[in-house]
Amino acid sequence: MIRLHRFHGGIHPPTHKAESTRTPIMSAPLPAQLTIPFRQHAGEAAKPVVQVGERVLKGQLIGEPVGAISSSIHAPTSGTITAIDLQQIAHPSALPDLCATLVPDGLDEWGVRQTLSYRQLSSDELQKHLRRSGIVGLGGAVFPSDMKLRHPIVVDTLVINGAECEPYITCDDMLMRERAEAIVRGIEILRHALGTDAVLIGIEDNKPQAISAMQRAVDDSSHPFKVIAVPTVYPGGSAKHLIKVLTGVEVPSGKLPTDVGVQCYNVATAYAVHRAVEHGETLVSRVVTVTGNVEQPRNYEALIGTPFSDLVALSIPKADTNRYIMGGPMMGVELPAVNVPLVKASNCVIAASDALFPPPPAAMPCIRCTRCAQVCPVELQPQDLYWFAQSHNFGKAQEYDLFDCIECGACAYVCPSSIPLVQYYRYAKSEIRARDHEKRAADLARERHEFRQFRIEREKQEKAERLAQKERAAAAAKAAAEAAAAIPTPLEPNADAEDTQQMRIDAALARAKEQAATAHPRNTEALTPEQRAEIEAIEVRRAHIHSLAADAGADDEPPKNSQGN
Amino acid sequence: MITALWIMVALAALLGMILGYASIRFRVEGNPLAEKIDAVLPQTQCGQCGYPGCKPYADAIAKGEADINLCPPGGEEGIHKLAELLGVEFKPFGENAQPKPKAVAFIDEQTCIGCTLCIQACPVDAIAGAAKQMHTIIASECTGCELCVPPCPVDCISMLPIEEQLTNWKWRYPVYALRQTS
Ligand code: SF4
Ligand code: SF4
Ligand code: SF4
Ligand code: SF4
Numbered sequence: 001m002i003r004l005h006r007f008h009g010g011i012h013p014p015t016h017k018a019e020s021t022r023t024p025i026m027s028a029p030l031p032a033q034l035t036i037p038f039r040q041h042a043g044e045a046a047k048p049v050v051q052v053g054e055r056v057l058k059g060q061l062i063g064e065p066v067g068a069i070s071s072s073i074h075a076p077t078s079g080t081i082t083a084i085d086l087q088q089i090a091h092p093s094a095l096p097d098l099c100a101t102l103v104p105d106g107l108d109e110w111g112v113r114q115t116l117s118y119r120q121l122s123s124d125e126l127q128k129h130l131r132r133s134g135i136v137g138l139g140g141a142v143f144p145s146d147m148k149l150r151h152p153i154v155v156d157t158l159v160i161n162g163a164e165c166e167p168y169i170t171c172d173d174m175l176m177r178e179r180a181e182a183i184v185r186g187i188e189i190l191r192h193a194l195g196t197d198a199v200l201i202g203i204e205d206n207k208p209q210a211i212s213a214m215q216r217a218v219d220d221s222s223h224p225f226k227v228i229a230v231p232t233v234y235p236g237g238s239a240k241h242l243i244k245v246l247t248g249v250e251v252p253s254g255k256l257p258t259d260v261g262v263q264c265y266n267v268a269t270a271y272a273v274h275r276a277v278e279h280g281e282t283l284v285s286r287v288v289t290v291t292g293n294v295e296q297p298r299n300y301e302a303l304i305g306t307p308f309s310d311l312v313a314l315s316i317p318k319a320d321t322n323r324y325i326m327g328g329p330m331m332g333v334e335l336p337a338v339n340v341p342l343v344k345a346s347n348c349v350i351a352a353s354d355a356l357f358p359p360p361p362a363a364m365p366c367i368r369c370t371r372c373a374q375v376c377p378v379e380l381q382p383q384d385l386y387w388f389a390q391s392h393n394f395g396k397a398q399e400y401d402l403f404d405c406i407e408c409g410a411c412a413y414v415c416p417s418s419i420p421l422v423q424y425y426r427y428a429k430s431e432i433r434a435r436d437h438e439k440r441a442a443d444l445a446r447e448r449h450e451f452r453q454f455r456i457e458r459e460k461q462e463k464a465e466r467l468a469q470k471e472r473a474a475a476a477a478k479a480a481a482e483a484a485a486a487i488p489t490p491l492e493p494n495a496d497a498e499d500t501q502q503m504r505i506d507a508a509l510a511r512a513k514e515q516a517a518t519a520h521p522r523n524t525e526a527l528t529p530e531q532r533a534e535i536e537a538i539e540v541r542r543a544h545i546h547s548l549a550a551d552a553g554a555d556d557e558p559p560k561n562s563q564g565n
Numbered sequence: 566m567i568t569a570l571w572i573m574v575a576l577a578a579l580l581g582m583i584l585g586y587a588s589i590r591f592r593v594e595g596n597p598l599a600e601k602i603d604a605v606l607p608q609t610q611c612g613q614c615g616y617p618g619c620k621p622y623a624d625a626i627a628k629g630e631a632d633i634n635l636c637p638p639g640g641e642e643g644i645h646k647l648a649e650l651l652g653v654e655f656k657p658f659g660e661n662a663q664p665k666p667k668a669v670a671f672i673d674e675q676t677c678i679g680c681t682l683c684i685q686a687c688p689v690d691a692i693a694g695a696a697k698q699m700h701t702i703i704a705s706e707c708t709g710c711e712l713c714v715p716p717c718p719v720d721c722i723s724m725l726p727i728e729e730q731l732t733n734w735k736w737r738y739p740v741y742a743l744r745q746t747s
Binding site: 039091092093095097420423424426427429430431433434437438441442443444445446448449451452 | 603
């Protein structure tokens, strides 16, 4: 039996998980229209590679990755791309982003599915395959999964995150209950690629069915994985905290788990890896919890791009529902509209009403009770961070490790003054990021400006030097000529300078002419034999028309249809 | 007694020499205050302050010749930063120096005649193009100084305000509607 560790703080909010785990995962019907954003992962958005009007097959690539941290986007079903434009997406800003609109043809016809035998694969090949298949972390961070294999540092422990600590969300729970065997196969692929032996699967002890299903699957597979029940405490599902609980290793501030020899994947990601490698299925659907103020809370397996409104309608929202939250009640964000599409990051949508989530009472001043500091899992001083953020003192906030805050909301949950602490932290973080960006832009501008001045100065000097040299040469030539001919010719005093001036202008004109000639190459040069043949055919036809026109008389039109032969 | 005195004198002389040498050997080039001021200026290089760039303005402030409220691209925040750095009072912008939203230049490539006048005006070499070819702004490098707009003989450069996008969106400062509690 493995010894578990503890992390500082944490809270025990009501979990509300039972409601949505009563019925099995339901496959959502094909929607009338899908909207697929090209930015569904951390990093650079994908670049569209399909045309409007094109017919695509299920799983076909429609957006290819751009740059190192990026991923692929695929058509979730077969159908026609009817638009590629800006559409509203599930983002708290309510700003639109580039999306493809797909009208399904109802056939749900798969394109090419490339299956691989992972045992013969090198880690490199697997990374390429995951990137091509659009696999990203499905726990919510949507970080490209191939990047997590690319890390040069050796990993000795693979942690699989099945904790699912946030209230209401049950998609991972249901996936483990129903598809444990596939998850275990996915874990084995990741373990193989990382070349580790130790695999720890952490599941919170409020999911006994998931734990026993996973245990059974591991036993059946005879892999030496360890399924471990971890105590239920929010936010125990944060990667760094689960690693601490399972291994006792603390990931230092600003470091990645790989820096301490641990890599962490979510169970849903492991499942997607299995589907991608052993079935050749690109990431086109996911399991999502629809719960809260609805008649039938449940998990759906839905295509990426399905409007949330379709899913919510299946669960029948109650009359007093007045908003929707994507994610859990602690870290989720309010949807700008309910018809925005499901994305890879969407693990849950909660129908909210004022009765279910009463609006918080007006914020009161901080009384420095330090309850927030007692529950902060990162051992920050939330009251100080709040103080600096609300007074725009960003330097100080950074000094107090603002960027270590995981925005879990534990502090705001216990604050007796109901201060929306996390919102202050989000505000401060994005201001600091914007300032960093501005600072970098200013530094670049300074550099470029200084370089430009240096360049202008250098050009001036070079020009003066050239001029001086020419004058010297001219003077020497003149002196030589004078000496040779010994005939004194009367000269105007500054003829030399004028000469060189004239020389330069001539040279410039010649250059310009040359440039004009090269800038507009005649399009009759460098032709392929086919083009030449075509031109000849046209010339023949032209001669034919001329002769016809001459025959018919000068006032007649040349017959146009003679071109058709 | 005398020996002690001599030792002290010798020590003082030695230390003096060391200090003197250090001040020559490790002299800071340029004016450190002007550098610090330049570091908080926005580097738009637009000349709206009345100086031919941010560095000359920084020099002028360092010498006490210029006020701290002359740089519109820096915004009020820029004045606050300068006030803090120099330990002086904040001073609001004057009548004719008001900050504008940030923008980048855009060349209508259909109209451009390729005269290169804008290239010569751009303080940060953010315009690419050659003689008689259409010109393009490298948007990521454009500081929005507007200096290229007046020289263009065919008026084909316009300033487009930078719109809020997903990539530059920021969380807002929390504001709450006041509720009546009677
Ligand atoms: S819990 Fe709230 S009131 Fe107490 S110290 Fe923290 S921020 Fe202040
Ligand atoms: S939101 Fe940040 S400061 Fe608050 S408890 Fe969580 S980690 Fe700590
Ligand atoms: S006004 Fe323009 S040139 Fe002057 S300091 Fe500000 S940004 Fe630089
Ligand atoms: S000044 Fe105007 S016309 Fe001349 S190159 Fe620049 S954009 Fe083109």
